[in-house]
Amino acid sequence: MIDRLELAEILLVEDNPNDVELTLRALKKNRLSNKILVVSDGEEALKYIFPTYPKTEKHPALSRLRLILLDLKLPKVDGVEVLKILKKNPLTAHIPIVVLTSSREDKDLIETYRLGVNSYITKPVEFANFTDAIREIGMYWLLLNQLPPELT
Amino acid sequence: MKLFVEILFNLGTIATLGIVSGLIGAIRKKNKQQDILHGVLFGIGALIGMLQPVMLHAGLFFDGRSVMISLAALFFGPIAGLISALMATSLRIYQGGMGTLVGSLVSLASALWGIMFYLWNKKKQTSPSALQLYFFGLLVHTTMVLLMFTLPAPLGWSTVRKIAFPVLSIYPAATLLIGLIINLLKSKEKILMELNNLNQQLESKVNMRTRDLEESNKALEAFSYSVSHDLRAPLRAINGFSNILNSEYAQELGSEGQRLLSVISNNAVKMDELISGLLSMAKIAKNELKKSLINTQMMVNECLKDLIPEEDQNRFCIELEELPMVYGDPILIRQVWYNLIDNALKFSRNRKLSKIKISGFDRGAFIDFGIRDNGIGFSQEYKDKLFKTFERLHSPQDFEGTGIGLALVGRIIQKHGGKVWAEGEPDQGARFFFSLPKF
Numbered sequence A: 001m002i003d004r005l006e007l008a009e010i011l012l013v014e015d016n017p018n019d020v021e022l023t024l025r026a027l028k029k030n031r032l033s034n035k036i037l038v039v040s041d042g043e044e045a046l047k048y049i050f051p052t053y054p055k056t057e058k059h060p061a062l063s064r065l066r067l068i069l070l071d072l073k074l075p076k077v078d079g080v081e082v083l084k085i086l087k088k089n090p091l092t093a094h095i096p097i098v099v100l101t102s103s104r105e106d107k108d109l110i111e112t113y114r115l116g117v118n119s120y121i122t123k124p125v126e127f128a129n130f131t132d133a134i135r136e137i138g139m140y141w142l143l144l145n146q147l148p149p150e151l152t
Numbered sequence B: 001m002k003l004f005v006e007i008l009f010n011l012g013t014i015a016t017l018g019i020v021s022g023l024i025g026a027i028r029k030k031n032k033q034q035d036i037l038h039g040v041l042f043g044i045g046a047l048i049g050m051l052q053p054v055m056l057h058a059g060l061f062f063d064g065r066s067v068m069i070s071l072a073a074l075f076f077g078p079i080a081g082l083i084s085a086l087m088a089t090s091l092r093i094y095q096g097g098m099g100t101l102v103g104s105l106v107s108l109a110s111a112l113w114g115i116m117f118y119l120w121n122k123k124k125q126t127s128p129s130a131l132q133l134y135f136f137g138l139l140v141h142t143t144m145v146l147l148m149f150t151l152p153a154p155l156g157w158s159t160v161r162k163i164a165f166p167v168l169s170i171y172p173a174a175t176l177l178i179g180l181i182i183n184l185l186k187s188k189e190k191i192l193m194e195l196n197n198l199n200q201q202l203e204s205k206v207n208m209r210t211r212d213l214e215e216s217n218k219a220l221e222a223f224s225y226s227v228s229h230d231l232r233a234p235l236r237a238i239n240g241f242s243n244i245l246n247s248e249y250a251q252e253l254g255s256e257g258q259r260l261l262s263v264i265s266n267n268a269v270k271m272d273e274l275i276s277g278l279l280s281m282a283k284i285a286k287n288e289l290k291k292s293l294i295n296t297q298m299m300v301n302e303c304l305k306d307l308i309p310e311e312d313q314n315r316f317c318i319e320l321e322e323l324p325m326v327y328g329d330p331i332l333i334r335q336v337w338y339n340l341i342d343n344a345l346k347f348s349r350n351r352k353l354s355k356i357k358i359s360g361f362d363r364g365a366f367i368d369f370g371i372r373d374n375g376i377g378f379s380q381e382y383k384d385k386l387f388k389t390f391e392r393l394h395s396p397q398d399f400e401g402t403g404i405g406l407a408l409v410g411r412i413i414q415k416h417g418g419k420v421w422a423e424g425e426p427d428q429g430a431r432f433f434f435s436l437p438k439f
Helices: A017-029 A042-049 A060-064 A079-088 A106-114 A127-144 B002-027 B032-050 B065-095 B100-124 B130-150 B153-230 B232-248 B250-286 B296-307 B310-315 B330-347 B405-415
Strands: A010-013 A036-039 A067-070 A097-101 A119-122 B054-057 B060-062 B292-294 B316-320 B326-328 B354-362 B366-373 B419-424 B430-437
Touching: A010 A017, A010 A042, A017 A036, A017 A127, A017 B232, A036 A042, A042 A060, A042 A079, A067 A079, A067 A127, A079 A097, A079 A106, A097 A106, A097 A127, A106 A119, A119 A127, A127 B232, B032 B065, B065 B100, B065 B130, B065 B153, B100 B130, B130 B153, B153 B232, B153 B250, B232 B250, B250 B405, B292 B330, B296 B316, B296 B330, B310 B316, B326 B330, B326 B430, B330 B354, B330 B366, B330 B405, B330 B430, B405 B419, B405 B430
Parallel strands: A010 A036, A010 A067, A067 A097, A097 A119, B316 B354
Antiparallel strands: B054 B060, B292 B326, B354 B366, B366 B430, B419 B430
């Protein structure tokens, strides 16, 4: 985990501390945990990306962010709302957002894809599968996937 | 005699008009504007009747306006009665002649009698009976005949002598006839209105029920949403942290400690499967079927391919008959086949060679499918337990499973309006059947 003053590459938006710990362990195991920031609700996530939220101004955090792992059921501002705001805003629309949630609900799948989510993953209950899933997500989005050059 | 015929002819016109105006009036609901409309309609009836009167003398003639006016008042109240009387009187005054006064008086008297009877009926909340109608006609027209004495002396008496008999024999009968027809129309209107009311009540009840249902549906949906989200997180934690404990503190735990921990973590996974099963049960109940024509043969072959690993092919002997196409929800029916084939494979895997036979028969309105295996079978006394949620006939050590597979099969087939049943004997294999309606 990193200090707030540094800029993160991965933003994990997750309110369940156990899930946070499991996710961080899985990332660490695969040496992907160096630049990750954890926030525990949607509002906090938006405030990290746009420090003057609800105003949405360009902020250095934006240029470093390579992946957002987003839970759907979140306190205050829920995941779908965060997704909607980020995908609608031209400053943030390009940031890959992977929904990481407990269940496969048709309603959520339809809604998040409609809003432009990049990927939808259900967190497996079995730890081995969970670790595999997190590793593959990290590998794919941070190593394999290419992002557009910094938007000015 | 000529007078008789003329009066009858005149009444014929009036009766027709009366029926028409009654018909138009009866269709509408009762309020003040309708009263005025009725008055005007009956007034027009009276006017048209007055255009072809029975002439007795110049300026003294008879027509059926008394019938129209009295009925307008009797059936539709003071406003209707007075309006029609006013219309008839205006024309009568315009026509002029020595009968002007008596003619106007007759119109007014007819309206007054009608209003009195109307109020009487309203108080008693009845509609005029046939007897009342006839008596009413007689009263109105006796008044009419008596009013003839307002004519100059010799003319009054002679007029009464001439018209009393035809008027009193025809007009009350005409009143009765037209009155009965209006009665009929009004009762029909009343029935229609009641029907309408009942329909509206029914509709509002249906709407209420629908709202209730929608609400409870929403509540259920919120419930299953929360189940699938909130119940899984703790399971993930239980499984995850016992796994971490097992791998990072293996030394300290020792082999028994490790075994106990894996019991914990396995149960978390099991619980997750149960939740998934329950959620899919709920989903089947909730969602509507999306039916289409299913190529059963292809579907079964796909399931077999999914369930039997390439390297195990020679451990199974699958006999596949020609299977009829069937109409149903492809995703759900595939689940049925998948679960049934999975079951057959599972419970026959201890045999040297698993024998499975899948067949289908067209039975007209229904299509039956059967799948039999040479597995461990079951005792016939448990056949009712097979399709119940979480019921299992075997211990988890022998055969894994959550007890939800066959329950899902049962639920899906039931939702399709079909039937599912099973036969078997211990150690003699099992036969599962389901039948689906053709359409």
